[in-house]
Amino acid sequence: ISKIGVLTSGGDAPGMNAAIRGVTRYAIEKGLAVEGIIRGYEGLLRHETITLDRRTVGGIIHRGGTILRTARCLEFMEKDVQKEAADYLRSLEIDALVVIGGDGSMRGAQALSHCGIPTMVIPGTIDNDMMGTQYTIGFDTTVNTVLESINKIRDTASSHERVAVIEVMGRNAGFIALYAGMASGAEAVLVPEHEVNLPRLCEHLAESHRIGKLSSIVVVAEGAAKGTDVVDYIKEHTYLEPNLTVLGYVQRGGAPSALDATMAGLYAQKAIDSLLAGTYNCVIGLIGRRIAATPYSEAPHFHFPISDNMYQLVHMLGR
């Protein structure tokens, strides 16, 4: 191969820029030309590209968001649109496409590979919920952002003897809620993977209050329950005073943590090395202590859900 394309797709995640930089500079180091596609799959339909060199990706390793911008492109679900995109990539003489994004972006990459374009996915999503990897770029930064917010909210919660309910991102997976809950010493976490039992939550909170706890933290993943419903339930069924913080987009932004910027570079290297070795249509990921390239078809065998043990432990330690 002599030329690759790179795009970012789906929700932005801290460390995407570090991945773009890593892909570009490592590819150039190996003698490849690099074309950046603007706005994810949408850019393939609108024909928006930019040639990347060492300098265009300078000064971005520490920046949140993505310089290539990103989009959710619903049209791309259609077969003829995918074919059109593949033809466009061929017209640019792009031999392989590196996609930085989440689960949905991986399905898009898979669709392009069915149209004859070799693709490679670098996991970039704050949710940490992708098959084929135990770690997605952006997750660590987000957990740290949430942790910082919880620590601030806790100050107020304990001064006013309140229950702080904090809603975080995670529609299908509870990684952010679980890790932020664990690290902040939350009393409870609600995640989509476990049944939400509000009566038991209330008992737990009332008991904590009775034994002298000044405040309680409950971290709710958006996919488990609505923060407002949790607050209303607590208000109705206990004498406690709950308040709600929905963290929203602060969770997506900011400079990547050391871990995210580092993983971005390592994943980028693996992606390019694999392509150069003739391996493609894979998702790059951390499996155990190894960075692997797993074919899309085998990725479902490498599914790493949240740990049951950790879920139990948060509640045990939060009493």
Ligand code: ATP
């Ligand atoms: P995040 O985890 O941050 O939400 P994501 O990559 O999962 O990221 P999605 O919005 O699910 O985000 O997907 C990004 C884009 O990938 C979609 O807008 C669409 O263009 C493409 N895509 C998703 N699913 C498919 C599919 N089944 N076939 C083709 N393309 C898809």
